[in-house]
Amino acid sequence: MIHFDNVSKRYPGGHTGLAGVSFRIEPGEMVFLTGHSGAGKSTLLKLIGLLERSSGGQVHVNDRNLTRLKNSQIPYHRREVGMIFQDHRLLNDRTVFDNVALPLVVSGMGYKETSRRVHAALDKVGLLNKEKAAPITLSGGEQQRVGIARAVVSKPPLVLADEPTGNLDPKLSQEIMELFGWFNQVGVTLLIATHDLELISRMDKRILTLSNGQLVQDTWETQ
């Protein structure tokens, strides 16, 4: 599903985001990405969602070589990658329903099918009764679940999450992780960046550890 081959990312000004990172994630895996702040977790996720392009090496996602993907093809790539952010990135002037529907609207789906899928996604994250609410009126945990519903509503094969539990208390974090576990069980590949080591140690999943832009540990390989 994801294949990094000696990938590096240097920013203008000399800062190094990633340096020679190689790994492979198979379809259906659920993988945690960890490391100190500034280790390159976000950079790695951005390269997969093509928010940024690598400076060296090859990135393959879903059998697609991102290094060679044209800019005009980026939207179609992003539709196959659900993205979840620490700050949720919701549209505050629209209802929960409209926020979750956005990926389907963007890809030109008809209203009936959109409505059906949005309700299914909201039901899954337990917010069906909040569909008409404005995101700003929801709690942090609820807003994050809206973000998750939006990321999975178009049924992408791959979901990325950048510190999804960063602002949540342990109980809510646990709930979010259980939700991710459920998505993984129905076949979604997940890559979750987090520094909450205690939380991920309980999940018994593969962990990639980054330090200073380099991959220093992959629990899959050490097992």
Add this chain to the structure above:
Amino acid sequence: MSKGRNNAMRRRPGFRPDIWLQRHLQVALASLGRLTNTPLGTLMTAAVIGIALALPIGLHVLLNNLQNVSGGWESGASISLFLKQEISDKQATALSKKLRLHQRIESIQVIPKASAMAEFRRLSGFGDALEALDSNPLPALLVILPKSDYSTPETAQLLVRELGLLPEADIVQLDLQWVRRLQAITEIAQRAVLVLATLLGLAVLLIIGNTIRLEIQNRHAEIEITKLIGATNGFIRRPFLYTGLWYGLFGGIIAWLLVAISILLISGPVAQLAMLYQSAFDLSSLDITTTLLLLTGSAGLGLLGSWIAVGRHLSAIEPS
């Protein structure tokens, strides 16, 4: 690589005209709704556009009216054929009977020496001086109205030349000089209006471009998020283009109203003036063609202005 591209193609949803139309309608109405959410701001922007467009359109309508009037004068031009002094009224009448058979002449009015004298006395104010004369120095005059096919300046000129060859003729006058001068001035004015329209059209482009630029700035976060979710540039561009279209259309409607009201306001005095000239001239307002042209033109300007702004500013916004 090729496999990856095939994958992208396969997953791309097929084109559905009904959904496409539905989306466009939705976006058009949504951007309209967004504009009506801030009625005062929208009205002010549209009013600026309206005033900018009303100026050239109003001048255009006035010039059209002026041309209608002067066109009437020209086609009604008659030829004054002054006969030689020694030709008597009787001979003049005989000549008029002969000329009436001419294929290019519609009608002839004979003004005998005596009535020419009477008219001159009445209009010139030289009445007392004329008393001193022992004989009437004025010639008989034939006022000739050419047939409508021959009443353009060029053909009328031919007739003038022909009449000038008559042995009885002294002076033949086709007094079109001042009508022509007026026309030349009108043409210059038209050119000036065209230049003005171009400049103000440019101003409208800038107004709309700037408004859309601010709108893009205000919705920066929204654009970023929609791009993150996989929106194409076309999808993001659409609401802004419709916003520009609406601004242009509203501006056009305001311009139309301004011109219509202005014409209504001056039509009273104009009718009075026309009455003084014994003319039934009626100030014409905007006709359907001009109205349609104004509205499509203003909407087009709005679309173009937003297109330029969107093209410049949208690509600068990329999610991070």
